[in-house]
Amino acid sequence: MRKRILMVEDTEDNRQIVRDLIATTEYELIEAADGAAGVAAAAAQKPDLILMDIQLPVIDGYEAASRIKADPALRHIPIIAVTSYALSGDEAKALAAGCDGYIAKPFSPRQLLAKIRELLS
Numbered sequence: 784m785r786k787r788i789l790m791v792e793d794t795e796d797n798r799q800i801v802r803d804l805i806a807t808t809e810y811e812l813i814e815a816a817d818g819a820a821g822v823a824a825a826a827a828q829k830p831d832l833i834l835m836d837i838q839l840p841v842i843d844g845y846e847a848a849s850r851i852k853a854d855p856a857l858r859h860i861p862i863i864a865v866t867s868y869a870l871s872g873d874e875a876k877a878l879a880a881g882c883d884g885y886i887a888k889p890f891s892p893r894q895l896l897a898k899i900r901e902l903l904s
Contacts, residue, residue, distance in 0.1 A: 785809060786809070786831040786832070786903055787810065787812075787813055787830040788805060788810050788811070788813065788830055788831065788833070788834060789824055789825055789830035790805075790812060790814050790833075791814075791816075791817075791818065791820070791824075791833065791839065791844065792865070793836060797836070798816075801834065801895075802814075804892045804896065808896065810899070813830055816840075817839050818839040818841050819842050819847070820841070821833070821844075821847045822842070822851060825854075825857050825860065826854065832860065832861050832862075832899060832903055833863070834862075834863050835847060835848055835862050835863065837864055838866065844866065844880075848864070848882050849881055858881075861903070863882065863883065863884040863898055863902065864880075864882040864884070864886070865886050866886075866887065867888040883902055884901075886898055
């Protein structure tokens, strides 16, 4: 069975970049366009990994990650924060919110795939 990745990202261009990248892999991609939809999709779809933007409408990625990690049925799902919000201390804040990895935009496709494979192995 193919492993499923949930991408929570509000910018269509960024979703398309990840869509194109994941299309070259063995993974299946699920998408959500805001933090609340991301939490709902995580609960409904039970993905194997989540790519979480931080600057999101409705609830931000920090809060969405915290809610997912607070749910006993979901807390085992690794979350990678993928954000252009790369200021000093942001990686620590993402990890404190429950994210298992952090990648700053713009990222190299090779870097993102390496992190995905590391957390799914």
